[in-house]
């Protein structure tokens with residue numbers, strides 16, 4: 001399994017409809033390639049986790065990277081992992097209910113454990129999304 005964690009700057013307008021459109025597209029594609037994950041959006045920035053088999057994650061991150069709805073992608077983690085940690089959903093907004101809490105808690109722990117400006121930014125995005 002492979003997991004990628006990144007942040008980026010949002011270029012979508014401030015509407016949740018624009019965010020939900022991204023999630024809907026993501027579910028359609030990710031389901032085909034067995035990728036799962038979660039998406040945080042604080043109004044100005046994204047944070048996203050994608051997990052799955054190596055090839056599925058590779059083709060998915062290429063699609064995401066070229067998307068003009070965000071820029072300045074900053075990959076904080078791209079490693080082989082043993083298990084999924086962010087649930088079984090093809091994609092999910094992190095602010096959409098208590099089922100998302102374990103994923104958010106895991107990501108906060110990751111951010112707190114990394115002494116880098118990128119991880120501080122990730123931490124801030126998670127907190128702002130949740131508040």
Ligand SMILES: Cc1cc2nc3c(=O)[nH]c(=O)nc-3n(C[C@H](O)[C@H](O)[C@H](O)COP(=O)(O)O)c2cc1C
Pocket residue numbers: 022025026027029030037039046048050060063064065066067069070091
């Ligand atoms: C922040 C963000 C996260 C995204 N996450 C995914 C994703 O997990 N899976 C996916 O297929 N597309 C995702 N997308 C959308 C892709 O970038 C792309 O627009 C979509 O897959 C359609 O690609 P196509 O126009 O090449 O068919 C995301 C876009 C943004 C801006």
